[in-house]
Amino acid sequence: MVAMRKGAFAEESAEVEVLFANMEKMKSLTKKIQGSMNRLETSGKTVEDAVRPIYGNTAKLQTTNTNIDKIIDAIDRLRAPLDQTDREERIIKAGPRKGEVRDYISALDRLTVALSDLKRSNLRSNQDAINKYSALTRQGAKNLEDVFRDELRQASARTVDGLEYVVKNNPFPIISQETQSTLRIINQHISNSVAQTSQSDGRETPTQRIYAEIRGEYLVNSLRTLAAATISTARKVQADAIYKRKSNGIETYTKAIEGLFLAEYESICPIFARNEWGALCAATCQASLREFEKTLRELNQHIIRNLLTDCFLGYEVVGFVSKLSITLESKTGELKRPIYDAVKPIRETSKASLGKLLDDTRTRVQTLVALPMDGAPVPVTRDTMTRLQAMTDYLDLPESDGLSSILTSLGSGGWNAATANTSSSSLPTMKSFDVGADGRKLFMEYASDTIDTLLQNLEGKAKMLLKGKNLQGVFIANNVCIINETIQSSTLLRPHLQGLTGKLQSWSKRGTAMYLDAWREPSGHLLDVQYTNRSGRPHSGGGATESAAIVKGLSSKDKDAIKEKFKSFNASFDDLVSRHKSYNMEKEVRQQLGREVQTIIEPLYGRFWDRYHEIDKGKGKYVKYDKSQLGATLASLA
Template identity: 70%
Template sequence: MVVPRKGGAYAEESAEVEVLFANMEKMKGLTKKIQGSLNRLETSGKTVQDSIGPIYGNTQRLQVTNTNIDRVIDAIDKLRAPVDQTNREERIIRAGPRKADLRDYFASLDRTTLALSDLKRSNLRSNQQAVTELSGLLKLGTKQLEDVFRDILRDSSARTVEPLEYVAKNNPFPVIAEKDISTLRSINSHISNSFKQLAQQGNPETPTQRIYADIRGDYIMSSLRTLAAASINTARKVTADAIYKPGTNGISMYAQGMEGLFLAEYENVCPIFAREEWGTVYTATCMSSLGEFSKTLRELNGHIQKNMMTDCFLGYEIVDIVARLSIQLETKTGELKRPIYDTMKPIRETSKLSLGKLLDDTRARAQALVALPGDGAAVPLTTETMVRLQTMTNYLSPLSSIMTSLGDGGWKTTNPAASSNSSLPTMKAFDVGADGKQLFAHYASDTIDMLLQNFEAKSRLLLKSKSLQGVFLTNNVAIVDRMIRSSELQPLMASYAGKLEAWRKKGTAMYLDAWREPSAYLLDVQYTNRNARPQSSSANATDSVAIVKGLSSKDKDAIKEKFKNFNTSFEELLSKHKSYKLEREVRTQLGREVQTIIEPLYGRFWDRYHEIDKGKGKYVKFDKGQLTAALTSLS
């Protein structure tokens, strides 16, 4: 039956539910027990925390206290350290560098310098006493090293050198021994480090810089003293009017000696001092010598000003030498260009002034002439003026620089120094290119033009005949031309040839003016409406006979008078010509000019009329051959 089966299934499921309810009751009981255990554990934890809390707090406070104690101990050690270090380094430093190994001494100074730096950085009041003591100790140590530095330099500078020996043999100048260089470098390094801790702001010069500049500066100056004296002595003139010759003065040797010593000193400075100190130390070391050099140049400038017309060339030489020296040292060391250049500024100004003075002197001497040679000879002033210009070609480099600063024609101003501002020379200033040569050519042209213009004016005033004036002017032109051609002026004054030729033509024309008279006597009147006559070019006696026969009595007398007047005038001019003092080329030139004019005129006249006296020589004194011989003798 179905019902019983259903009843059995429900009974089984009901049993399972009852089991589940029983398990749930057990879980509830277990949960209550766990909750009770948790409550009891929480209560116990609170009890433990309340018991341990005070103990943990005490432990933390003890740890802080312990840390503070350690810090106090460290502070006490730090406070005691400077005192201990001062005591330790003091023994080494006070013993001095001479009684100990320098390396130990340097190490002690290094430690002292470092300690002082640390103390200053800490800025603790308690350390001020230690700072003072360490500073004093460092000063003492530095002072003792300065003494050693000074002694080494004095020993190496005890014997001055004779620069002339090294210059003459082209030998390098001596430098400080390598061993001493090494010691000086170490001392300078340590003193520089100490100086940074001790020095006041605004005082960058270290003691070693000052000591080095003083001792080595005296050494260089003493070594150059003889050359300075020689430069002054060699400037003294034996002959008052002697023109200065290149290289006569000792200034060149002086400059070479200075260059050698300065370059050697630069080799000393570089390994001893730091790179940023080279320029300062090197310049300071050389300044005393440059002061003496400047003094010497001022004395030479005074000498040049007193002997401007003859010794201005010494000024040009000095400008050249000093300018080159400044550039060479600047190229090799990077220093001293301006200080060296400044030493010769007075002489440069004097040299600029001299260009105008030379022109004024030439003009004044030409205008001061109260008499000119009666034979038309050139005056010595021409040769003297040309010698000046020839001598100036030896100084084209400095003159190029000087004339460039004056500007073209600036030498004519009364105040050349104000015409332009002088500037430092450059390498281009020593390249005498087209500009420099052109400026000098203009100056020389101005000089010669001014000279010849004054000669022309003076000859018109002092010489009676125009012919003699022409001889005088042509003679002087010939000397100018000859002295240009035979010297370095030739390539420089090529452009002046045209002007000089114009002067020559002017003088020649003045001379030939006297020959117009005999030339006029050789001109006759021909009438085209008369009967045909023999050709004048015929040299046959028959032609002359026919011509003379065809003349009227009056015309014959006129021809006879022409021959007589020609003979008188010609012989007189021959005599005068031979009485003139003519330069070789002038005699040749003027003789040819006269022959060119007279010979064809006389030949024509003679061909036509030589039969006027039938060969007796009463009127026709010269035949064509004799005239040619007479004219040839003029050359």
């Protein structure tokens, strides 16, 4: 057992020794590996220090290579337009008429891009090319402007006859679509070029300037004949003739302006940008509007020289021109102010004319040195009503409402003051556009003032120049009748002056009262004294028996008084009947006054005759008329 244990221990001891031996070898190997690692680390550092500068240089070389490639590409791009110079130059120098305008503009666009690239390069070597390209660009733009001008001139070579288009109600011609297309392409290129080179957004382009110049001349030439016709048709053949509605050429002139201007606006829209339409239309129409303003100034001078007869022309002009301005403003957004500036002198003259007409009515009556001795109406009454009737032609008609706008701008009673409600602005006030009921109401007020002025002055003149209230009454009644007849017989005047019925009735009653004042004398002779406290007094209406009884009961003095009353009545009555028949009365006046006299005299005479006709026992010495004879005589007065 001991031997066995020793053997086992010896074996284990040998293994331990082997293990220790291996461990020594491992330590030795570890030391060697550690030494190798140290040497490797040292070598790595040495390599890293050596490689780092090489890597940095390599990255720099790569960046440099990239930059060089970019420079080469830029040079290639710079050289590319230079290579095309000859081709673009040939196209531009040949001009746009040698080929399609689009191709020409494309060549200009390519040249413009090349020029921009050259300028960005900032290379002195390219300066000559830049100068050459700039000169070619300017030449190309000039050539395009020439084409634009020539196309417009060709489209504007033939002016139109405005009268023919207005009379036939034909639409005015516009620039053809083909020409519009060419002009639009050229304008777009030139506008873009101006926008790129100009710092001002509102700068006028050459194409706008050319268009306004050429088409403006076209409009002037197309309207020149109508402007001359407007002046010539204003000339008077008879100095005292009242202007007749639409006898002047202003309506045709304004309609031609409207048609031509709207046609021009229609031509502008397809060619130019939307924000340019209004301003360019105004610039194009400017020369025509100056001629229009000149024409209206000449018309105004004519109206001033013939104010009392041709103020109606002023109302017509204001109406047509106002309508023109509103139409153009609504469709173009422009031209309202210059048109109102043009018509302002005539508007002011027309305002003043209303007061002048009133003054003329007053003056014409006051300067009368005599009145008709038969009570006939005076011509000034018919003339005044003719004026008022003529005014209705310019009141609120669809084609001409000039008088309404003038009345509403003056306001109530404004015609009585020289400077009433005038505005320093050339544009009318807002109430000037209220041409409906207010315009009619103001016209009735103006007509009422006119009639009052006329009748008041006629009444004053009659009291001065006519003897007797009966003649004065006939005179007033006749003139009132003329006024009323004119109103009722006029389909235009009647609707506007129906409100004056009460005023005219008042004046008619005044004339009637003046006339009947003379009949107080014969009426007074038919009045007698009756004593109601006496019993047994017979009643009237009892026939000859009653009259005989009444006369028998009278004293000699009373009988003589009754006889004198009959004689005085007969003389006064016969005189008034004779006068009545000698007066020149309008039919209605004669009937009215005759009825009024009969209403007063017949019942008085009938009562008086019933009581006292037996005063001369039927001999007719004192009682000239029986009741039937008197009634027939009175009936003959109507």
